[in-house]
Amino acid sequence: MRDFICPKCGQHLAFENSVCLSCRSPLGFSLDDMTLLVIASGEESSQAGFVDSDKYELCANLHLAECNWLVEKNPVRRLCTSCVLTRTRPNDADTKALVAFAEAEKAKRRLIAELSELTLPIVGRDEDPDFGLAFDLLSSEYEKVFTGHENGVITLDLAEGDDVHREQLRIAMDEPYRTLLGHFRHEIGHYYYYRLVSTSQDRTERFRELYGDAEADYQAALDRHYQNGPPADWEENYVSSYATMHPAEDWAETFAHYLHIRDTLDTAAAFSIAPAAATFERKVLGPSGFDQVIDMWLPLAWSLNMINRSMGKQDLYPFVLPAAVLEKMRFIHSIVEGTTLTGDSEQILGA
Numbered sequence: 564m565r566d567f568i569c570p571k572c573g574q575h576l577a578f579e580n581s582v583c584l585s586c587r588s589p590l591g592f593s594l595d596d597m598t599l600l601v602i603a604s605g606e607e608s609s610q611a612g613f614v615d616s617d618k619y620e621l622c623a624n625l626h627l628a629e630c631n632w633l634v635e636k637n638p639v640r641r642l643c644t645s646c647v648l649t650r651t652r653p654n655d656a657d658t659k660a661l662v663a664f665a666e667a668e669k670a671k672r673r674l675i676a677e678l679s680e681l682t683l684p685i686v687g688r689d690e691d692p693d694f695g696l697a698f699d700l701l702s703s704e705y706e707k708v709f710t711g712h713e714n715g716v717i718t719l720d721l722a723e724g725d726d727v728h729r730e731q732l733r734i735a736m737d738e739p740y741r742t743l744l745g746h747f748r749h750e751i752g753h754y755y756y757y758r759l760v761s762t763s764q765d766r767t768e769r770f771r772e773l774y775g776d777a778e779a780d781y782q783a784a785l786d787r788h789y790q791n792g793p794p795a796d797w798e799e800n801y802v803s804s805y806a807t808m809h810p811a812e813d814w815a816e817t818f819a820h821y822l823h824i825r826d827t828l829d830t831a832a833a834f835s836i837a838p839a840a841a842t843f844e845r846k847v848l849g850p851s852g853f854d855q856v857i858d859m860w861l862p863l864a865w866s867l868n869m870i871n872r873s874m875g876k877q878d879l880y881p882f883v884l885p886a887a888v889l890e891k892m893r894f895i896h897s898i899v900e901g902t903t904l905t906g907d908s909e910q911i912l913g914a
């Protein structure tokens with residue numbers, strides 16, 4: 564994530580700000596420009612870093628989801644690129660679930676911004692009614708909700724937005740890391756498997772070599788995983804214990820880590836604690852740049868872990884990346900950067 568600066572007063576801003584805390588200017592995030600802009604009227608609005616309040620406003624989910632993204636007034640957009648992807652949310656009377664909903668949307672905006680930086684295709688169900696991307700953000704208070712992905716629809720149990728609940732699950736499942744953003748990055752991995760791997764024979768074959776059979780019986784794998792746990796030597800071949808469950812989960816876990824790494828590198832580069840080549844703004848990495856990504860990541864992750872320990876916190880990145888995982892991740896990089904280079908998802912879908 565970039566380091567944002569208030570166009571009016573020069574104050575540092577966070578991705579989530581809708582007002583500058585220094586000069587009180589109203590702000591909106593522009594996904595196209597990947598920047599925060601001041602919403603102004605009259606002559607002021609023609610300056611660089613400003614938008615005209617006659618033409619732009621904040622997303623209709625400003626209050627409901629604390630959304631600070633800009634939408635055009637004409638044609639009337641109302642919901643931003645991120646919020647419009649949410650198909651189901653808690654009803655207005657469910658105030659408890661709505662708090663968790665806002666937390667989930669906040670994490671989702673980070674996901675969508677990164678996908679946009681990587682120029683990965685974001686095809687909604689308006690364009691592709693059967694397999695387009697959509698989110699069902701549901702409260703499990705009154706019904707069972709399974710976080711997961713099916714045919715483009717990502718379902719999230721909003722209870723994951725509750726710190727106590729999520730931390731209990733994390734400990735019960737013996738996971739070193741569990742966050743809303745991590746869930747979204749995992750589930751979007753499933754989505755991109757269907758969009759970018761299963762649509763290409765070459766990629767499906769390479770997937771099988773690296774990860775195994777994506778079509779392997781899922782229920783049997785699930786039962787085996789919860790009965791026996793991961794294989795004893797799993798840390799040599801997988802990024803997490805959950806990744807051992809099924810090739811599809813291995814892909815999604817590895818994909819999530821790829822997104823963790825790229826976004827964290829981008830943020831670190833924005834604050835000059837990683838090389839400038841680590842930012843999304845660079846165009847130099849390309850499909851063969853994976854070694855460079857990892858060469859930048861390993862020392863950064865180590866130093867960030869040591870910084871966290873200085874604050875008495877758990878490691879920021881409590882994972883190791885063995886050679887087998889790096890090979891699996893290299894495949895993901897080549898797909899992501901390959902898509903970036905052609906800039907044409909349809910070309911890949913037709914491949």
Ligand SMILES: [Zn+2]
Nearest residue numbers: 569572583586
């Ligand atoms: Zn300001």
Ligand SMILES: [Zn+2]
Nearest residue numbers: 622630643646
């Ligand atoms: Zn929005």
Ligand SMILES: [Zn+2]
Nearest residue numbers: 749753812815
């Ligand atoms: Zn999964």
